[in-house]
Amino acid sequence: MRLTWLGHSSIKIETDNKVIYIDPYAGPDEWYKPSSIILISRFHFDHCSMEKVKKATGDNTHVLGTPEVASQIYPCGVLHAGESKTFEDVEVVGMPVTNPHADLPRHTEEDIAIGFVIIAEKKTIYFMADSDYLPQTLDMKPDILLIAAGGTYTAAPEEAAKNAEMIAPKLSIPIHWGGIVGTKDDAEVFKELAKVPVKILEPGSSIEL
Numbered sequence: 001m002r003l004t005w006l007g008h009s010s011i012k013i014e015t016d017n018k019v020i021y022i023d024p025y026a027g028p029d030e031w032y033k034p035s036s037i038i039l040i041s042r043f044h045f046d047h048c049s050m051e052k053v054k055k056a057t058g059d060n061t062h063v064l065g066t067p068e069v070a071s072q073i074y075p076c077g078v079l080h081a082g083e084s085k086t087f088e089d090v091e092v093v094g095m096p097v098t099n100p101h102a103d104l105p106r107h108t109e110e111d112i113a114i115g116f117v118i119i120a121e122k123k124t125i126y127f128m129a130d131s132d133y134l135p136q137t138l139d140m141k142p143d144i145l146l147i148a149a150g151g152t153y154t155a156a157p158e159e160a161a162k163n164a165e166m167i168a169p170k171l172s173i174p175i176h177w178g179g180i181v182g183t184k185d186d187a188e189v190f191k192e193l194a195k196v197p198v199k200i201l202e203p204g205s206s207i208e209l
Contacts, residue, residue: 007203024052034058040065041129145169150182161193
């Protein structure tokens, strides 16, 4: 399995027989090709580029997202928090998202945003989307945690480091930085403070899982 960070919150996962995109937005068009599964955490411009969605869609592509995403993209299935959908050897589980913005009361963004747990090749990848820590993720211990650490609209690196420690992944990758909000310094602060293994990727770079 190969995981590539395309920038911001955009992720590409390649298994033996599947290509999965999460939040297709960042990176040049040539990084996108017809895929097996597209997962969209929210219908915001920096999580869902319609041009990139079209590039990543083929005849057999399954698109999943929130009800709002499904109302804007056809065909698109709806995935709610707690639901699970299986596509042959890949399972996708919807995870709730809670708003961590300092200027807003914290609340669960039901039907507006969703996180994803992807289970494939006996590995578990948790994409938190823009979420803060949730109690149900305590000691989840995923193989990979994709966690927003750029601040402003997500947890700042200091808070993200605490969240990662509670979730206890085998490896954590900070995302949601280096573009619209957040800098590499934020990713470095996260790495310094997090008491879990951390890998900082550059846009377009990959790791083998």
